[in-house]
Amino acid sequence: MNLIVQFRRDLLIAAAALVVLVAIGLGIEHAWPRDFLTAIFAAGLLAMSLNMLIGYTGLVSFGHAAFFALGGYIFGLLLQSQAFTGAMGAASVPLALVAAVVGTGLYAVVIGAICVRLTEIYFAFLTLAFQMFLYSVILSWVDLTGGDQGLMGGIPRPEFLGIDLGDQYHRYVFCAVLFVVCVMIMRIMTESPFGYTLRMIRDNATRAAFLGVNVTRVKLICFVVSSSIAAVGGVILALFTSGAYPEWAFWAQSGEAIFMIMLGGLNVFLGPILGAVALRILNDVVQMYTSHTEIVIGLVIMFVVLGLRRGILDFVKDWWVEKQQARLAAENRNGREG
C-alpha cells in the first residue's frame, strides 16, 4: 500500500505508457511498429538491467547478455519439451517464464558469488569469460541446444487464461506488459533506500561498509535481480523470434548493450531505452547503405565515447538543469530589484 502511495506518480506514468504502447500495437494494422517495439522491449530490458549494475552500482559487466540468452534458452527448451507442456497443460507458458527467471537468477547467484567481490577490472573480464563459457556450452551441446543453428522448429505456446501467444496482437500486448512491469520493478528498486545504497557503493564502497552495509551481499542481490530481468528480455525475444540463437550469448551482444547505455545517457533512468531505440534505428539505416555495418557502428562508438563523452539524455538533462538554474538566477535578480 505504502509503495503505491510513494510511487503513485511513476505508476501513473507506467500505466499511461502501457496504454500508449498497446494503442500503437493494436491501432496500427501494419506489423512493423509491433515488431520494432517488441525488439526494443527485449533490447531495452537487457540494457536497463545492465544499467542497474553499471550506472547505479558501478559494476561494469561485460557479460550481461549471458543471462539474456539463458532466459531465452530455458524458456524455449521447456516449451519445446513435450513432457513439460504435457504435464503443465495450460499453465506451461507462465511456468516456463517463471522457470526462466528463477533459473537464470540461480545461475547468476553462482557467477555473482565468484565475481562481485573482485576489483572492477577483474569483474569486467570474468563476466566476459563466463559469458563466453556459456556461449561455448551452447555451441557444443548440440543435442540439447541445436548448436550454432539455435533452437529450431519454433516454440509451442499453449493458450493460457484466454491469451494465445501465437496471435501477434496477444503476443505484443503480453510482451508490452512484461516490459512495463519489469521497468517498474527497476524503478522501485533504484528509487528505494536499496537503490540509494547501490549508489553509495558505487561512489564509495569503503564508506558504505563502515556504515554497516554488507557490500558484497547488496552487490550480489543487485547482480541477481538484474540478471533475472535480463532473462525476461531473453524470453521476450524468444517469443518474438520463436526460437533462441547462440549469438544472444555472444560477447558482441553485451558490447552492444553497454553502448546502448552510453548512447542513451548514463545517468538517466530511461536512458538505456532511448539508446536501444537509437542503436536499432542506426543499425537499420546503416544496413540500407552498406553490408559493413560493424565498421560504421565502431566509428560511431568511437565518436560518442571520445568526442561527445556523454549520452543523448545526459545532454538533455544538463541543458534542463542549466535552464532551471538560469531561471532561478533571473528570479533572484528580479526579486532583489522588486
Add this chain to the structure above:
Amino acid sequence: MIDFDALAACLSTSACLVNQATSGLIIGMLLFLVASGVTLIFGVLHVINFAHGSFYMIGAYFAYTTYVLTGNYFLAALVGAVGAGICGILFERLIISRVYGQNLLMQLLVCYAFILIVDDLVKIIWGAEYLAMGIPAEFRLPPLRFAGGFVPPFYLFLVGIAVFIGVGSVLLVTKTRFGKIVRAAALNAPMVSALGIRVNVYFALLFGFGCALAGVAGALAAPVRSLTPGMGLGILVESFIVTVIGGMGSIPGAFLAAIILGLTRSIGSVGFPLFVDGAMFMIMALVLIFRPTGLLGQGAVR
C-alpha cells in the same frame, strides 16, 4: 562425460603422452605470449586491453600475407610482430591514451569499437572465409621421434621462440634502462616526466611491445591454426583466464598458468572433449576462491 578408458590408455602409452604433451605445450606457449602482453600492459598502464586479441589476429594475417608473397616464414613472423606492434602504438596514441584514468566503461567501449572495426576490415581485405597457411617450407622436415611419439620440428621452433621471448621480456622489464623508466613511470608518471623523460613515448612503446607479443603469437599460430576474422576473441578470453590463474602482472605466473591450461586442453581433448572449456573455468574458479591473487601474483584483486 569423462572417458576414463581413453584417458588411461593415453596416459599409459608414452607415444600418446608425448603427442599430447607437445600439443599442450604449443597451445600453452601461444597463450603465454598473448597473456604476457595483457599482463605487461596492465602492470604499467593499469588498463586492460580488451582489444588484445585483435593484435593476435593482425599478427596472424600479416604473417600469412608476407608468407604468401615472399615464401619466407622468418620474415613473415617478423612482419607479423612488427606490424602488430605498430598498430598497437597507433591504437595507444590515438585511442586508448584518451581514456587513461577514465572509468572502465569508456575503456571497454573503445576496445569494443576497435574490435568491431578491425574484424570488419579483415573481412574486407582478406575475406570472411577460413584461411590456412600450412606448415612453412622451412619446416617441412621429417618429424623427430621421441619416446615413441612424433614431434614436428615447427613445434620445437615455436616453443623455443616463445620461451626466448618470455625470458627476453622479463629481462627487458627488470634489467634494462627502458624497463626501469617504464616501471618508475608506472609508480609516479609526473615525477619521471619532471626528470625530462617523455613518459608518453615510453607508455606507447610499452603498449606496442605488448601488442607485438600478441602479434608474434598470431604469426606463430598461423601455420597451425586456421585464420578467420574474430579469431582473436577466443584467445583473449583464454589469456584472461591465464592472467587470473597466474596472477595479474606476473610474467612467470602467466608462463606457469599457460602451461597448465595448455595441458588441460590437450589431455582433456582425449579424456573429456566436451568438458574442456568447463575444466578450464573450474580451475580458474578454484584459484579465485582459494588463492584470489593468482598462483604467483601479489596484487590485490578484491
